[in-house]
Amino acid sequence: MGIFTISLDFELHWGGFEKWQLDKYKQYFFNTRKVIPQMLSLFEKHEVHVTWAGVGMLFHSNYESLYRAIPSKTPTYQNQNLSAYNYINKQGIGKDEHEDPFHYGASLVKIILDTRHQELAxxxxxHYYCNEAGQTLEEFRADLRAAQQSAALYGKKLRSLVFPRNQFNEDYLRACYEEGFVAVRDNPRDWFWNIQSTQNESVLKRLNRGADAYIPIGKKNTYTLNSVEVRTGLPLCLPASRLLRPYRPSEYFLNAIKINRIKKELERAAKRNEVYHLWWHPHNFGSYPEQSINGLREILNHYNFCKDRYKMESLTMEETADRIYQVHGKN
Incomplete structure (x- = not known):
């Protein structure tokens, strides 16, 4: 049967601290905090299993807790503006979630964990950038350990990982596995999703990524479980299929086109017994939350149709990885 996987990049301001001036984005993130429970309510209603890939700093409720988790090795980016620690030292963050709801998210993490079928990842x-100049593998490993330490506050062991800014780094996979991760999200198999840096990325790549949401530019983006390679000592790499782009009033009829495209791809996966892996950032819904939620509701209604007609099922990244191991005869 087909599988519908959703993974979310749960970041709040940590997702763009180096480029987003917080004073201009506060309402955006207040909207995000309001819309996350709405998403969770929809997921629970439709029995949709979702992976919430959270920045570990968000798992904390106050600065004292966050500070204790900071690793001894932090990223030595050539451009230190990319470092969250540099941001903390220069800009500062609040003492707790009540004072600073943009950099702490413990209350949201608890809501996620209290909702059925949700995976904390x-x-x-x-928000470690794996392809930026200056940082090292050992610094990345230290970051992963800090993330696991943060999840332990909730009695959880993280098993799935999403690379920030989709900076997928093949050389870092062994460290991921050794630190407890069995699945990572891979990028779509298109040249315009090969992201090497946050700096000076080509306009052509960005334009093609945007256009592909509406017209077929990329390759086929659904896949079978047995097509995912199992490699000893490495996590499974689960390719993303499609980024759910948020509602934009300037796009008029294009909003309906991108939702319909997702529905068609989802149904194709259901018919062919393949995986369809949809992803987005919860903060993408921050500008027009009601309209974006309506688009998500339409997608989840279509998933229900696919579940009824084609026996499609919803699985988290962790559950999809477990199913792949079963297909390959491995535990």
Missing amino acids: SHTFA
């Missing part, structure tokens, strides 16, 4: 501890 990792987006690294400090």
